[in-house]
Amino acid sequence: MAPYCQIRCSVLPMLETMQLLKESHLELLQKTPFWPLLEAFHNGTVSELQCKDCRTPLLKIIKTFNPETASFHFGTRAISINTEDISQILGLPQHGDTVQFGHLVYRRSYKSDFTERHFKGTDRVSHKLLHGLLLKLLNRKEQTDIEDVVRLTLMELFITFLFTRPHLQLVLVKYCDEFDKLSRYSWAAAVGEFLNRSLKAKSKVEIKGCALLIPLWLCEKTNITQPISGREIIEGNTPSLIRWSLPELNMKMQEITICEIERLFEVQNGIELEIKPEHENHEGEEEELKKKDTKQKGRELYQPLQKEIVERRKVQKNDYELNVKNNFKDKLKAEVDGDMELIEKDQLDPQIPCTAIQLSPGDDNKVPQVEHQMRLPMEGTGVKVGKQQLDPDFVCNVVPKRRKAKEQHAPSDPILTVPTRAIQDSAGKRDEQIIIIVDDSVSEEEKSTRKVKRPRKEWSPLERCEVFKLLDDEYQQKVKAFWSMTNPKELFWSGKNASVAREDVKKLIQNTAVASNVIDAFMELLEQKQHQSSVKQSTYISTLCWNYVRMKDARKKGKKDQVQDEVHDEVGLNQLVFDPLLGSMAQSDYIFFPVISKFHYTLLVLNKNEKKWTHYNPLRKRSELHIDPCYEVAKQMHQLIQEWFHITQKEAPRALLNGTKRKKLGKREDRMEVPLSEDEKRTLTWMMDNNIDFKIENDRISPQQDFKSLDCGIFVMYYMNQLSQGLQLEKEITECRMREFRKNLIKLLLDHENGWKQTSTT
DNA sequence: TTCTCAAGAGCTCAATCTTT
DNA sequence: AAAGATTGAGCTCTTGAGAA
Known part of the structure; x- marks a missing residue:
């Protein structure tokens, strides 16, 4: 039987542990940089349901991982998970000292009061041991015991979720021991490095590190799924993982192929992503890897293999391009039996790591070093998996066998029953429909038009915007005139230190989030006003x-x-x-x-x-x-x-x-x-x-904006307006009131002496 | 420079859970 | 109930720092 790819990363143990902890423990944990994440576990914003069924999408994505670039290759694009993404998804600090793994740091075994107390005589720290200890200490009231529970909790978080391995590295025990110093470090970078290292490893019997991060990252970066209702807006250091349901991702991913994911990246970002992967200080590590490998096996051995890879790459790259250009099916018909069509089409997918790689410019001269890292994709699919892990869709796009079973339990999941359509534009930025393309046959032209059109898509006509409708005729005319003006750089309003541009007016009228310069402009207006009236x-x-x-x-x-x-x-x-x-x-x-x-x-x-x-x-x-x-x-x-x-x-x-x-x-x-x-x-x-x-x-007690609105800037201006005039803040404010406020602001700007005048430009 | 040994990495296996 | 999937954890080999 094919070796099984083990994924140890799981949220379950932490969900359980966080329920056991007492106030005193939580209080201490709040001071660690892991609190936002732990809190999500604690108050149930992360649930087991939300994180199950992650396997199939995860393995699909891992297959596209290219150790050479430390990034995932979807179609023609290489995209890597960077520290900022991790920081956002897990709510971990992004900046700070580097967390050191491995031999280099502690030359001999780590010893402290803490380890002497609990780990004397044990050579390995396993999850079972940790959890047992934790249960033992849970109800004790001594300060050291409370602190030890905190240490053990962190260790459990490490071993089950962030840095999963069969045994916890002693280095990490050390970090947990000194838990008051944890915030010095860039944990987001540490999680990334740990995971990357595991992904780069030759053997793929198990993925170490926070594997769940990968599907979560896909949710975050693409439009494949929509956030769970009510969790669209995440600010600050809250882990954004609470927004996503992985079963949903799994379902959505059954309908698309890896190739198509590439386009979904584009949808959200609006800008074409470069093929150049974002390298993240992994150069040193990569060098090390290469050195090891050549030392071990010798280079000549792979010479023929390497040639073959390069050859295959060329051919397959052309294939891919051709496929995109001409209709997939047409080409296959010429080569393969009509009956084989479907299967053949999708069998190409697992090879995407080979087929679709376009070397980034800097990589051209690296080709001779490619050999060992390319071995994995060569051995068929890189990750060897059992039958069940292999998503049926991966082999064949026809309705999968397993689908039925999944659909059966899916509706029982309260999270999943949330209608996704309703969520779509609530986040404001996502005013596009999700595009799920089941057919692979997209012509180059179609693709390019999509790229060109999306960013330039004009806003809906002025007349349709609620805010615009509120304006009096006279002002409507003025705004229209301003908008139809040929020079887009013309300012709507300009003051001493701030100005309002075309974009800002658009945002005001469209009821979306305003930029900070509008607030500055408003402050300038208020300031002038007070000079007059005092x-x-x-x-x-x-x-x-x-x-x-x-x-x-x-x-x-x-x-x-x-x-x-x-x-x-x-x-x-x-x-x-x-x-x-x-x-x-x-x-x-x-x-x-x-x-x-x-x-x-x-x-x-x-x-x-x-x-x-x-x-x-x-x-x-x-x-x-x-x-x-x-x-x-x-x-x-x-x-x-x-x-x-x-x-x-x-x-x-x-x-x-x-x-x-x-x-x-x-x-x-x-x-x-x-x-x-x-x-x-x-x-x-x-x-x-x-x-x-x-x-x-x-x-x-201040009035609150609607959950889904993007009025925070407007509210800030409203608060200032009321307070500066010595007025009370109202208890509640409807969205209509805020539209009114937007309208008044436009009027104010137009009426102002520095406002845009129709005559000044014509 | 070579040797030693603890930590780390890879592998295997039994126990348990799921699916058919 | 059987087969297959998944999990947890121990065993063994490899690595590399420190001692000799």
Whole structure:
């Protein structure tokens, strides 16, 4: 019997373990970088149902893995899983020190109090042993026991999910032992490297590492499946794996061939992906692999094989191209019996790793080194699998035998019964239909038009957009005129520090997410307004400042660079944050900091009179599941400003005495003494007379955006608008209100003196 | 430089679960 | 109930750091 390919990665053990843990354990685990992932296990956002049936898709994808490029080859394209993807899918830190595996790190066995306590006399750490120990210690109340449970939990996570192997590597035991230092490391990169190493290995009897990552990654990167309803939007460090149902992927993948996956990548990304794989520091490792192999077997042995491979590649590559160009069937008819057609067609698929590889430019000269790595695909299909693992679809595209059985249990899965159509455009970006092409015969022309058309696809006519309908005739005409203008670079509105471009107007009208510059523009409008009416005074901090705020873990550069960056950051922050603050703190009641993070906008407000910071999040509900990442970001800004307050407060007497402040003007070291303005003097005096220890809190009552809407930017503007005018925030806000707000914003921009004027361009 | 030995990698097998 | 698939875990060989 053919050797069986063992996949050890599973979510089950962790789902179970996380239910056993007590509050005290969880509390400690929250401090580790694995918490977002563990929490998903703990509160059941990841379920067993969601992760089963991963095998077939997984093996399908693994077959396309090319050890030479460390990437998957779908059709003509090589795509690799990069650290960022892993970080997103598993919610693990992306930046930090490299996790070291292997001999190099610990020359002799690792010993500590922890290992002495539990592993004395045992030479291997297996899952059974770990779990047994964990159960034993679970109910003890001693601090060391609690800590040990935490260590064991992490070890169990490693051995069953992230770094699966029959026995846990001692290096990893060491990392778990010092669990308070875990956040230093780039775990996302570690998981990637571990998995890659396993995939590159000659023997494929078992896939070590987090194999589940592969199908999850496919879900994430392609349009094959849609997210589970209600889980479309994921922000911050939440593991996005909670969005996907692998049984669904399995079903969808039965309807398509590996070749077609390539196109589905395109659908989501919108841009053509280069064939060039993204190499991820694996060069060294690859070298090592090659060295080993040549040493072991000698090169001559593979010379003929290599030639054959190159030959076959050429032929097969041509075949592939031909197939795409002419109709698949036509070509086969010429060569093969009509009856064989179907089978022959699909038998080509397992060879895709050979057929479809187009060497990336840099690889051309590497051909002589290809031999050992190409051996696997040569031996038929690379991965040797038993009959059942071989997805029937893989061999034949006709309705698979097993399909029935799968369909039977599928509806019983509550997750799967969710209608997928409804989910489709809720994520906003995915306004395309999923295209499942069962027929392989796609002509080159068709393919190219698809590529060209998709990104350029115009938005639906203005008239159909709800926001546009709300506008009065006069404004409708203006917007139309602006839109039909020939020069697309013309600005809709431009101010001192911000501008609104054609794209932004489009987003406003289309009811999708707006860019940060619109918020900046709105802040500028509010600021001007307050000069005219002077009700409440507010200071608005530009969203650009986030370019200069370095997030805690995002640091991995040479020392020289870092110093340069720090100077750069300091100058930037001075200009965008501290100078405006110093200038206007004294008169301002509110200071607004829009918080811009990768997926979401929130608002941080300093209320000077109430002496507190408040963080408003238009999507609180989502983050009740986990630590609110936006709040974490806001806290960092809070800390930064508070530190500045204290430094400035200390400096204030001296500065006031001299009537100057120290200022760093450029990248050079010297600081200049700059005279203080009247406003700045007032701020400094205020600081000296007041306690400036303001606490931050997360708001719990602000109105919330609809789960599926992309209104977070609009909400941030709404919050600012209300607060700056001293108005109450409403308890609830409908989507209509937000459309209204969008409409009013367009009107405001058009009416403004800096707004686009029809006459100015014609 | 060679030798030794623990850690790691690969392989095998029994036990258990699923499918037919 | 039998056959086949899957899982968990032990055994053995290989590797490479440190000692001699």
